[in-house]
Amino acid sequence: MSSEVQYKVVVGLEIHVHLSTKSKMFCSCAVEFGQRPNSRVCPVCLGMPGVLPVMNKQALEYAVLVALALNCEIAGFTKWDRKSYYYPDLPKNYQISQYDLPLSTNGFIEIPLEKGQTKRIGIIRVHLEEDAGKNLHPAGNYSQVDLNRAGTPLMEIVTEPDMNSSAQVRALAVELQRMVRYLGVSEADMQKGQMRFEPNVNLIITKDGAEYKTPIAEIKNLNSFRALEKSVDYETQRQLDEFLQTGITMETGSKSTRGWDDQRQVTVLQREKEEAHDYRYFPDPDLVPVELKEQWLDDIRAGLCELPIKKQMRYVDQYKLSDYDAGVLTADRSNAEFFEQAIGAGVDPKRVCNLITQVGLKLANEAGCSLVELGLAAENVAELAKMIDAGQVSATAGNTIMREMVKTGKNPHVLAEELNLIQKSDAGELETIVDQVLAENPKAVEEVKSGGKKSKKARGFLLGQVMQKTKGQANPKVVSQILAGKLG
Structure with a gap:
């Protein structure tokens, strides 16, 4: 890389957290991991015609608790929106989410850095939505869909692009996992898919005195801290190489969605990034808006522990x-x-x-x-x-x-x-044993008194001999004091 080229990586993070409720977000189906495929579903979470969803109040309380812990401003009024897209694991062909009136906004979290330092990361929003099902790809030319996860309460936390290294991104992810576990709102077990990450990465490059920004790439559905860190590192280098080869910038390129190939340790292009209008958001006509009373918020706030x-x-x-x-x-x-x-x-x-x-x-x-x-x-x-x-x-x-x-x-x-592990600290008893050791090891005594290079080693040897004779029960501090008094 030319010495005239400098760059800074800029990363924002979206975090999806499964909330530990007993039932799903808008129906009474049980939230249970590892059950027989498609055994925890009903007409509501399958999106059958004529059904009416009902909001899970516990999920709302959990999300508000996290938002308060993240120093967010809680909306007094919020609503539900339909996010329309087509995918096999989305039986309704839309996801119930929150768009223009999220549950909370404008928060922050402190993350630990090296040497006891911290860094403040801005939180754009915390909102609630329902999760999709899961596509399974066994051997062969077909896929299977398990909808047990469809409709599970999902909290999304969106940060400002305030991180400038993969280490900072990892620190944030670790801190958020600790937080939701402390608050008791989620197990955040990544092996069970209960916490997933989607970093948005781009670079600010300075070359020959001019500043350029590379197109933002969103890396989808990362389920480990290692994958999160590695993918950000790879994407940083990929964007730098691409800029140096093609000169592509945010103005000439477009946002993209990329996946992480853990086996090859590379990000892979999935599609050009959609904009919000592509999802055709509109208020869900089957769900009433939610008004959050201050007294109710105070009751939740009282449940905050030391983070x-x-x-x-x-x-x-x-x-x-x-x-x-x-x-x-x-x-x-x-x-x-x-x-x-x-x-x-x-x-x-x-x-x-x-x-x-x-x-x-x-x-x-x-x-x-x-x-x-x-x-x-x-x-x-x-x-x-x-x-x-x-x-x-x-x-x-x-x-x-x-x-x-x-x-x-x-x-x-x-x-x-x-276990006969009580230390001997009686100075009189130990002095007798020390005298015996000194008499048995005149060479070591002479090396200690000479003060040469071997003095420290010889002193340690004598201490070890005393410990050996007392079967490790002598108080080493007392023995050292006795040796110092006798040998200087």
């Missing part, structure tokens, strides 16, 4: 945790609640954090369950942290005790006694 990004920043500031550890603890709301319950006893937050992140979450991952499902009692973890800080057991022994607590549910004091 994960705020909680993460608070952990760093208040408890002096690293940004990484704070992120791990706040990735799941139940983990954060367990941590806060444990430190409520006045123990060192960093010590509790280490026990949870280095042992608890690892065991949970191995067991295929959550931290709270391990059966650990937060008060036992707090007690174990106190024992480590008081020097009653070593940090290594503490990890062993933590594992045994999961297996047995026993108190850490009991386990420390049963």
Whole structure:
């Protein structure tokens, strides 16, 4: 690339989230994943003549809760619109969505960047719609359609084009997944199709002092953070190469819709992008508009919890945790609640954090369950942290005790006694053992006293010998102090 050519990638993101309601958006069919194809359908979600849809109030409440969490302005009045297009997985040949009067607009979200920095991403709108069914393509020259998903409550979040790298796009997606899970409105399981992403990508290119914008490409239906990041990276390079070869710009080209070929790791042109008028939006005549009362909004607002990004920043500031550890603890709301319950006893937050992140979450991952499902009692973890800080057991022994607590549910004091892991901290008793080790290792003693290159290694060797004689039960701090007093 010529040194005279510079570019900036510009990305906006559309996020589709399945809401965790028991029934569909406009009918009473159950929302259940993995059921027999076309077994969760009815005349309403199939669009049979003469049926009348009825709005799912719970879905509306969930969407309002997310909109409030995203600092959006909630519309006092909203309505439903028909978005007309033809596709095998859309039995009505139109989708009930929201067009010119969405549920909410003009919000923002803070996303975490490196070194504890954050960036504000604008939210254009949050609105509700119904999902389509699913096309299946088994081996052969035919396709099948499963309409169990048709009519599922779907919340769409549309951001401003405020992101300038694939890393920022991923950070936003991760933060939104954490948010909807914290709020309890969606499992956001991407393997089940409960959260999908559609980035809109183009470049601002500066060449020879002039500025050019490449045509926007929308990449459809991405269902993993990896695919999201990789597709934005690929599309960035593709648009740059295309501009350098053809000079195509937003004025000379047109918007396009592209798919992601995960096997080849490339985006593939699907069609030239439609405009809004192509969908022939008009108000749905079968659904009444919705008026949102302020008292009702206040009741929903009262259900807002501390959001994960705020909680993460608070952990760093208040408890002096690293940004990484704070992120791990706040990735799941139940983990954060367990941590806060444990430190409520006045123990060192960093010590509790280490026990949870280095042992608890690892065991949970191995067991295929959550931290709270391990059966650990937060008060036992707090007690174990106190024992480590008081020097009653070593940090290594503490990890062993933590594992045994999961297996047995026993108190850490009991386990420390049963496993013979109580540290020896009696200076008089340890001094006798230190004297014995020094007498047995005159060469190492001489190397420590000489202060040469081997001094540090020799001191570590002597400490190790004491630990070996005490079967790991000696308090290393006390032993180090005794060695320093005798050897300088």
